[in-house]
Amino acid sequence: xxxxxxxxxxxxxxxGSLRLSCAASGFTYSGYWMFWVRxxxxxxxxxxxxxxxxxxxxxxxxxxxxxxxISKDNANISLYLQMNSxxxxxxxxxxxxxxxxxxQGTQVTVSS
Amino acid sequence: EIVLTQSPGTLSLSPGExxxxxxxxxxxxxxxxLAWHQQKPGQAPRLVISGASNRATGIPDRFSGSxxxxxxxxxxxxxxxxxxxxxxxxxxxxxxYSFGQGTRLEI
Numbered sequence: 475x476x477x478x479x480x481x482x483x484x485x486x487x488x489x490g491s492l493r494l495s496c497a498a499s500g501f502t503y504s505g506y507w508m509f510w511v512r513x514x515x516x517x518x519x520x521x522x523x524x525x526x527x528x529x530x531x532x533x534x535x536x537x538x539x540x541x542x543x544i545s546k547d548n549a550n551i552s553l554y555l556q557m558n559s560x561x562x563x564x565x566x567x568x569x570x571x572x573x574x575x576x577x578q579g580t581q582v583t584v585s586s
Numbered sequence: 587e588i589v590l591t592q593s594p595g596t597l598s599l600s601p602g603e604x605x606x607x608x609x610x611x612x613x614x615x616x617x618x619x620l621a622w623h624q625q626k627p628g629q630a631p632r633l634v635i636s637g638a639s640n641r642a643t644g645i646p647d648r649f650s651g652s653x654x655x656x657x658x659x660x661x662x663x664x665x666x667x668x669x670x671x672x673x674x675x676x677x678x679x680x681x682x683y684s685f686g687q688g689t690r691l692e693i
Contacts, residue, residue: 509683519623519631519674521683533681574621574633574642574678 476500476575483568483580490560494580496553496570503551506573510544510555512566513579520566523555538564560584588613588677592686600693605662607689609675614655619679622651622660625688626671634673635660667693 482494496508509524522542523534529546543556553570560582567579589612599605609620618638623631633642635651638658648663662669670693675686 507678511685518688519625519676519685521676521685524681524683531681535682569630574636576623576630576632578630 476573478570478572478575478577480568480570480577480580483582485583485585486560487586488561488584490584491556491558492560492582494555494557494568494570494582496555496572496577498551498553498570498572501573501575503548503572508544508546508553508570508572510553511569511571512564512582513569514563514566517566519569522568525553557582587682588615588680588684590675590677590684590686592673592675592689594689595687596690596692598692599665601665601667603665605660605665605669605691607660607662607673607675607691609653609658609660609686611656611658611677615658615677616679618654619677620651620653620658621676621678623674623676624669624671625674631674662691665691 477499479497510522523544525532525544525546532544541559545554562584565584569579570577591610593608620638622635624634625631639651650661652659672688672690674688
């Protein structure tokens with residue numbers, strides 16, 4: 475069974491940084507693209523970033539480009555999202571997705 | 587960027603009825619890389635359909651997906667109480683993925 479588990483969500487001040495992690499199991503991790511999606515309170519789903527199978531190529535939505543960095547560690551079967559220069563509008567539940575299977579999400583709140 | 591437009595925004599039906607949800611893309615979706623995800627209140631989304639028509643593991647056969655190119659449909663043949671949720675279409679055919687705005691399926 476495919477399992478994806480996020481961690482690292484927290485309350486952070488505007489301008490601060492946070493690193494989200496995602497542990498995956500139950501599928502051939504190195505053979506899949508992975509991506510992050512977020513959902514602001516009461517809103518729909520927003521794709522944020524994707525990384526290819528071997529981690530060599532990354533793609534971002536314009537609103538996070540230059541602030542967020544996605545990375546994939548195949549040796550440790552982990553995915554990361556480094557988030558810098560956080561803004562209030564980044565407040566959301568962040569989901570890791572692999573093999574089109576979703577984690578349970580981790581809450582990020584940006585507030586002073 | 588491919589923009590996905592879902593219709594209707596809200597669909598009000600009763601258990602036992604048939605639901606038809608639409609997803610239209612602003613440009614062709616290659617290889618039918620179109621998925622449908624279900625989200626219930628307070629829960630993470632769950633994959634229902636991938637590749638436009640392939641049911642995910644554990645999804646009952648009352649769910650079916652169809653379509654190609656720019657027009658896709660999710661059909662639920664006989665609604666059960668547990669099917670009432672928000673459904674999102676999602677394209678993963680380009681490097682920049684995108685989601686539709688969702689269709690709320692309510693009783």
